[in-house]
Amino acid sequence: MNSIIPLLEKAQLATRSVKALEDTRKQELLRTLGRRLLTSTDEIIRENKKDLDRMADTDSKKDRLLLNAARIQSLADSLEDIARLPDPANQVLSEKTLENGLLVRKQSVPLGVVGVIYESRPNVTVDVAALCIRSGNACVLRGGTDAFDTNMILVSLIRDTLKEFGVAEDAVVLLPADRALITEMLTAVKYIDIIIPRGSQQLIDHVREHSRVPVIETGAGVCHTYVESSADLDKAVRIVTNAKVSRPSVCNALDTVIVDKAVAEKFLTQLSPSLSAYNVEVFADELAYPILQAAGYPQLQHAQPEDFGREFLDFKCSVKVVNNAEEALDHILEFSSRHSEAIISQNETISGRFLREVDAAAVYVNASTRFTDGGVFGLGAEIGISTQKLHARGPFALEKLVTEKWVVYGDGQVR
DSSP, rough: OOHHHHHHHHHHHHHHHHHTTTTHHHHHHHHHHHHHEEEEHHHHHHHEEEEEEEEHHTTTEEEEEEOOOOHHHHHHHHHOOOOHHHOOOOEEEEEEEEEOOEEEEEEEOOOSSEEEEEOOHHHHHHHHHHOOOOOOOOEEEEEEEEGHHHHHHHHHHHHHHHHHHTTTGEEEOOOOGGGGGHHHHHHTOOOOOOOEEESSHHHHHHHHOOOOSOOOOOOOOOEEEETTTTTTTHOOOOHHHHHHSSSSSSTEEEEEEEEHHHHHHHHHHHHHHHHHHOOOEEOOOOHHHHHHHHOOOSSSEOOOGGGSSSOOOEEEEEEEEEEEEOOOHHHHHHHHSSSSEEESSSSSHHHHHHHHOEEEEEEEESSOOOOOTTTTSSSSEEEEEEESSSSEEEEEGGGGSEEEEEEEEOOOOOO
16 A cells, blocks of 8 residues: 555544434444454454464563453453443533523534544554544554554454444555555644554654654553651562552553662562562562562563663562662652552651652552553553553543534624
8 A cells, every 4th residue: 555545534423323323323333343352352363363373472462462361352342331321412511692692612522533643452442442432533544564464353253333322434454564654644734633652662762753643641650669768668578469460461550660779679579579480570679689689580681771661571679778768769759650540658757748749640659550551540451551641641441532613503693
């Protein structure tokens, strides 16, 4: 394909069809799609296997790419969750009557055409399409080559469902995975209203630097957990282990453990067997290294400067020992991607300071960063975690897929 403009034109025309769909019909459409995914489980898994077979077993993104029966069931459940949420569009936000009799109303309206560029996560295909349909938007999806066959079957099922409900199929468009066409997407200001990149920092940086279409960043996650000197160390071991190993390839997984020097020896000695059980490779600074070495930690490396501020996306993490909370806050300020940060502490004064001073989309006290998720926060599925500060921050979900419109009713008034 030499140009994607014809596809973008079709998506733009399809916005009228989605906007015209009544709320109850949108809900039933999503539920029907959920049932269609479940009845097509074998077919989806077969197409997904084609993508998996092309990826090396050692690739940390392979877990993100995998769709099995349980994950397909989870996608169907997510569609039900989205269907139950209130439609964020066409809500009256404010209303007043002016002295001249004009009724001035501000209401929420769909964004229009939402463009999403993402990598090896086929669940994003379903989540984004569902969120856009529920909020009255069309979407243009540019998935990665890694998930090409999986995305094809998923979009086919989505478009079949749209057709069944009398909605223009081009309300959901899957673009070719040809990288040469990305620039055209990023400059299609006439057809796309917003671009959302979801993936590596390299992808996000490229979109930010080259897009003429407004961008909402769903940032890479460089996440820290700070074990403060008053922490309950048993809790800290459980939280740090969960944040690192429960699903290391996702953006809310832990990348760096920061620990106060006063409890470093005791804590790291306790943490050692817990991380070692999952073969986590640890990149330790000059104070942490001898402690972990004495504890017999087998997968131990000397930390290099580039191991801090690094999103590992794997069974790997770095460890930094600090003298106090001030140094911990300084380290987070320097290396955080402003995604999710946590403190383990029983000191309310220090915890309160952490909550106030750490600049991140989600900040935790005595809990795992793995909870940063639209579904967990009661928002349904999410498009991603926004790390910027305009329009949306944190889990970017249904409620943020709208903008505002002023509607004015008159009776012959002139100015």
